[in-house]
Amino acid sequence: MIIDAHAHLVAPASLYAHRSNLIVSSGQYGDSFRAKVTDAELQASADQNVAIMDAAGTDVQLLSPRPFLMLNGKARWNDIVDWTMDNNDMIARTVKMHPTRFRGVGSLPQQVGRPVDSLFDEIKRVTEELGFVGVLLNPDPSEGTNESPPLGDPYWYPLYEKLCELDLPAHIHSGNCCNGRETYDEHFMAEEGLAITSIYRANVFDRFPDLKLMISHGGGPIPFQAGRWRSHREMARAAGRIPKDAPVFDEILKKFWFDTVVHSKLSLELLFKVVGATAAASGPSVRARAAGSTRSAASPTTI
Numbered sequence: 001m002i003i004d005a006h007a008h009l010v011a012p013a014s015l016y017a018h019r020s021n022l023i024v025s026s027g028q029y030g031d032s033f034r035a036k037v038t039d040a041e042l043q044a045s046a047d048q049n050v051a052i053m054d055a056a057g058t059d060v061q062l063l064s065p066r067p068f069l070m071l072n073g074k075a076r077w078n079d080i081v082d083w084t085m086d087n088n089d090m091i092a093r094t095v096k097m098h099p100t101r102f103r104g105v106g107s108l109p110q111q112v113g114r115p116v117d118s119l120f121d122e123i124k125r126v127t128e129e130l131g132f133v134g135v136l137l138n139p140d141p142s143e144g145t146n147e148s149p150p151l152g153d154p155y156w157y158p159l160y161e162k163l164c165e166l167d168l169p170a171h172i173h174s175g176n177c178c179n180g181r182e183t184y185d186e187h188f189m190a191e192e193g194l195a196i197t198s199i200y201r202a203n204v205f206d207r208f209p210d211l212k213l214m215i216s217h218g219g220g221p222i223p224f225q226a227g228r229w230r231s232h233r234e235m236a237r238a239a240g241r242i243p244k245d246a247p248v249f250d251e252i253l254k255k256f257w258f259d260t261v262v263h264s265k266l267s268l269e270l271l272f273k274v275v276g277a278t279a280a281a282s283g284p285s286v287r288a289r290a291a292g293s294t295r296s297a298a299s300p301t302t303i
Contacts, residue, residue: 006171006216006259007061010049011090012041018086019069022079035086042090046097053101063091064105064136067175068184072110072141084109084122092130104132105171110141112148116159127166134169134214139195144179144187151195152202160208169212169257192220196256197229205255218262219253223274226253250274 018035053061065087071080088106095102106126108119126132137159142148149155151172163170172195177187192215205211215222222229226249233249236242254275262268 001059002057004053004058004061005214006173006261007063008066009063009087009091009094010045011094012037012045014038014041015086015090016069019071019083022083023071023075026076034082035090037090039093042093043097046094046102049094050098050101060101060103062103062105062134062171063094064134064171064173065091065107067107067136067138067173070107070138070175072112072138072175073143073145073178074112077109077111077114080109080111081122085125088122088126088130088132091132095131104130105134105136106130106132107136108138110138112142112145116155119159120162123162123166123168127168134171135163137170137172138175139172139191140174140187143175144177144182146179150198152198152200152204157207160204160211163212164208164210167210167212169214171214171216171259173216188217189220192216193222193225196220196222196253199256200229200249200252205252212257214257214259216259216261218260218267218271219256219258219275222253223258223271224267226250226274229253 014037015035018037049061053059065084070087071083084107088104091102091104091106095104104126106122108122110119123135126135139151140148162168172192174188174191175184177184182190195213195215196219199205199213230249233242237244237246256275258271258275260268260271262271
């Protein structure tokens with residue numbers, strides 16, 4: 001079975017027109033101003049996606065919202081919540097239209113400065129009501145303005161505890177970038193690298209050994225630069241800053257899961273050499289578990 005572990009919702013234009021109305025109205029129409037997308041519109045988008053999957057040989061896609069179109073940062077909290085729920089609802093409806101081809105990965109309502117437990121209500125909804133198999137986590141809801149703590153910070157620990165409690169994987173994927181120095185593509189890569197190194201430095205997996213994190217785009221720059229982090233680790237060991245029996249960097253790197261969206265055969269081969277490949281299925285829903293989680297390079301749904 002070929003599983004596309006990193007795919008995003010294909011939806012009609014009416015969904016994204018609603019996003020513009022939501023932002024511009026600034027609460028004009030009250031809170032819970034939710035998207036209206038007809039079944040016929042959504043069915044056409046879902047069928048289009050299945051046709052692409054068939055052409056590429058993909059059996060199952062794990063669908064999440066398009067990260068760069070989510071509302072994070074300093075947007076109105078009610079707008080963030082409504083737009084998050086809109087996207088997750090569209091995914092749930094898409095899954096029902098093709099239940100053997102799709103699984104849901106839910107977005108979370110993230111706002112700068114808000115406690116991380118504000119994500120828990122939507123986690124509960126997407127797992128208990130919508131039957132999703134994972135969540136999409138933006139490691140930088142501040143969108144490049146340096147107001148979000150890195151993923152190794154204790155701010156995130158209640159979320160990690162919740163994910164372990166539910167045995168729920170998180171797909172690490174940043175969103176938009178508004179600092180003027182980066183495009184969202186460049187921001188993706190920077191945040192993927194920082195996600196790995198900040199979690200590594202903070203020994204997060206020692207605290208949460210059952211935590212399942214999939215890093216987007218093959219881990220960004222880290223697998224390519226593993227030697228640099230390996231040497232830093234060994235210098236710290238030689239200087240007595242870490243125990244002599246502490247795991248080497250490569251062992252820690254293998255605790256992460258990675259998608260294979262690297263757009264290059266040579267890069268993919270390197271990823272397999274550095275972190276290895278494995279996959280597994282869990283219960284009635286298929287979960288991509290590591291770098292061997294194959295995706296279809298022909299699919300336009302992943303960026």
